[in-house]
Amino acid sequence: MATSLNQNICFIGGGNMAQALIGGLLSRGLPTTRITVSDPVEQIRQILEEKGIQTTTDNLEAIKNADVVVLAVKPQVLATVLQPLKDLLSDKLVISIIAGAEIQTISDLIGGSQRIVRVMPNTPALVQTGAHGIYASEAVNAQDRELTSQILAATGLAIWVDTEAQIDAVTAVSGSGPAYFFYLMESMIRAGKNLGLDEKVATALTLQTALGAAQMAITSSNSPAELRKNVTSPNGTTQAALEVFDRAQISQNIQAALAAAQKRSQELAQELSDKTKSV
Incomplete structure (x- = not known):
């Protein structure tokens, strides 16, 4: 593990995504003594303590010796959590994985510091195959950016975007994306069951096909469009299925669905911003 990641990392909130990041960091060799988690739920603390992680219910105590503070709480409690920490985070790198929490919203709550990185993760991080979109303002230097990349790369792909507005697009594509594939x-x-397959058989074939298709797309020099064409024989079974998709305008509907997800992400960010201003 790179020495730049030999930092004290505090997680405010110890839920699934925080646990995914912690698991990735431990697998990369970060000592448990470098990690502290603050969470009010006893069961969560017990799970983490069994891994040797230091836990507490006191956020002030948790951040005391931290170099990096990862915000991993629900959006609706963000203001309540951060107000007692106001002006105490200016010397720390703050990484937020809170959906809808814009950098300015967090900055206002912690006293104006702009040393904040905003991340849109997704749930496959739980199995170290996540896809994280990351944005930071110019106040975050190259060293902090590299440190953030290393923390997130422990659980999957970490990609920086150029503007904070693009985080809403990341939310639509990869943040919500796993649900689209689960839906398919x-x-x-x-459909397999309706065609006469046993449910276990239909499930095994579907899941392995999804895994295989993703692996082919990742490792192939061809684009997904080219790979689709390669398995679509003229007048064959695949073409018959794809023609049904085309008649139903599946591609257009997917694009409309992601646009709806992006719009809702923007709305949630505005709602959270308005709520924190009124607190």
């Missing part, structure tokens, strides 16, 4: 899997399994 559900539909394929149901």
